[in-house]
Amino acid sequence: MIRPIPVAISARIAAIRLPVPGALYHLPQMLSWRLTQIAGDLPPREGLADRVVTLFHDLSPASVYRLEIDGLEPFQFRTAPCAGLVDAVAFGLIEGAAPDDLDTASRNASALAAALATVPSGGTLRIEPGEWITMPLRLGGHITLHLARNAVLRAPSLRAGWPILPARGSLGRMLGSWEGMPDACFAAPVHAMEARNLVIEGRGTIDGSGAEGDWWTWPKETRDGARRPRGLHLIGCENVTLLGFTIRNAASWTIHPQGCSNIVAAGLVIEAPHDSPNTDGLNPEGCTDVRLEGIRFSVGDDCIAIKAGKRGPNGEADHLRGTRNVEVRHCRMERGHGGVVIGSEMSGGVASVTVEDCEMKGTDRGLRLKTRRGRGGSITGITMRRVRMDGVLTALSANAHYHCDSDGHDEWVQSRKPAAVDNRTPAIDGITIEDLDVYNLSHAAGVFLGLPERPIRNIVIRRLRIHSLDPDATAQPPIMADDIRPILHETILAEHADVDCDQPELRSMNSISTSLRAAS
Structure with a gap:
């Protein structure tokens, strides 16, 4: 049995x-x-x-x-032991305030801080049912935050008085960050730094109030000296368990473990409106030993985006950390730009990622790798097995000409001519796809665009089954690089990429690029 x-x-x-x-x-x-x-x-x-x-x-x-x-x-x-249970309501929490009520948010933050101070090591702070608005809550280690059913811990919609994380701590380690670089950012509604043995759990909800404030109107900007906050930000933490709760409406990335190890997330619901900017679901960055199981995503950007920091424009690299050993199982990704995405911030290197037994419904892409010249680093050991994709525009993609950053469209980034290889040349080596079932495909089963000076190596595809095509789809460029032709209902296309497919009939001889770029 x-x-x-x-x-x-x-x-x-x-x-x-x-x-x-x-x-x-x-x-x-x-x-x-x-x-x-x-x-x-x-x-x-x-x-x-x-x-x-x-x-x-x-x-x-x-x-x-x-x-x-x-x-x-x-x-x-x-079950684990509990050294003591503390009820946060007993410390004077005020229920039911409006999202813009900063006075109540400050009062509740003080009450929660007082409650946390009484929780013994190995104990639990319980948030009772009700809607509780609070300024950002910082958690320490050796504690459980338990959100009871129908408990909502809500961030205020206004940012006046919000704490700001500096780009670096006193020892120079990256604290605040933005797209893989040190940068001041507003503290997340729930956050922890250097915490050990932390549990966040329950059937309640963390709500970032992204839909109520102006956060989504300035996705790439800095205001009041800081970038937008995450929904849940874990910095330099170890042995963290996330169990059962719903987290929604983050101002930017929803859950961001940064420089952490031994992270387990199970049974979560991660939500954001489909048109909310950069509201990725769960983004482990510079992390080791991450397990994600039984999570349902429906977000405005990538569902899972695995990252390893971004090399600075002048080669800055002291903040980079590799990401290793990420396991994704039995998750459901709905909408979103990608189901499981690696990059584009991958300068520290990403290795050993396994995706098994997952469902992807209506995402733009299923498995998506993205990088570009100037990033450096490597992506190795990526495995996907037993995944069903339905209504996914392009099932598999790897793009080494991703046109991100202000210079992303420059000729040196987008040229299909070989460039010199140095420490800023990214590498992709080792992608294994097995038992992939695709329904209602729009653009292509697979699109792999490597660098001529460093092609993508060792792509192995076994038992890929295209069950149906989307009859209402229109031809579109399947990846975000310059001079890519519109594609409709194609199979596997590759340029500067080594693809070993057990079904030769799936390998197209057509070009990905337009004739103008391909001849340049």
Whole structure:
């Protein structure tokens, strides 16, 4: 029999993977479950599971449970201990204020700070049901922030009085950042720096009030001396668990682990309007050992964007850190510019990324790699297996002529003639795609555009199945580079890229570039 797999277990929530063969985000059919506390006084609980990564809430700390699920092997697990539970409402939180009520936001921030100060190491701060507006909340380590069902922790819509993170800390480490470079930014509504053993969990919501303020009207600007805040910003943290909550309406990137290690996120809901600018879902940058499971994304930009910082215009690189060992499983990406994206900030290098058993619905691209001359760094060891894409414009893309930054359209970036190779020449080597099912394809199954001086190497595609084409699609350039021709209903196209496909008929002999650029 199949054995359930623990994804993350806190004191009060367990995220368990039900590895039913063929299941992606949802289970093919609902499964009955029964949860019994061993040596406990409470009666067994029963319910139905409809998702592969199922969360069990309202558990007792330091307790052993037995989980029985139809067709799966019985499974036992132990919840973590809790050193003490503190109720934030007891410290004078004020409920139900308007988003622009900065006075209440400041009062609630003071109440939350006072409550946090009383939580013992290994304890929990509980946010009760209700809508609580607060100025940005900074969390420390060895603590759990528990958002109860129907609890909403909301940022104010106005930025007056918001704390600002400087570009660098006292020891020179990058704190505030913007698109991979040190830069002052407003502190996120919930943020942590150098925290260890941090848990953020529950069935409540973090709301960044991006839709209520003016944040989305200046996506690339600086105002009041800072860039827009993230929704949840983790800087230099270790052993962080994110469980079950909803996070929405971030001013910019929604969840941004920066320079962190050992991050687990399971069962989250990450939301932003489809037209909100740069509201990426979850962007690990300069991180190692990241696991993302059972997350549903519906955002205004990339759903998952894996990054490693950006080399400065004068070669600045002291802030760069590589990203290694990222695992994405049983997630659902809806809308968004890309399902799983690597880059374009990848100067520190990205290695060992695995995407398995996921669903992508209506994203512009499925797996997307993007970089350009001047970035340097490498992308290696990228694997995607058992993924279903429906209504995705281009299923697979790797673009080494991405026209980002103010000089992105310059001839030295976009030229298809070989350039000199140096430490600012990016490298892409090692992309493996297996068992990909594509429905309602618009532009192309795969588009790979490498550099003539450093082509993309070792692209392996096995068992790619195109089930249907979108009859209403129109021809469009499938990647963001200059002089790319409009494409409609094509298969795999490659220039300066080595593609090994087990179905030769899928490899097109057509060019990606226009004849003008290709001949230049």
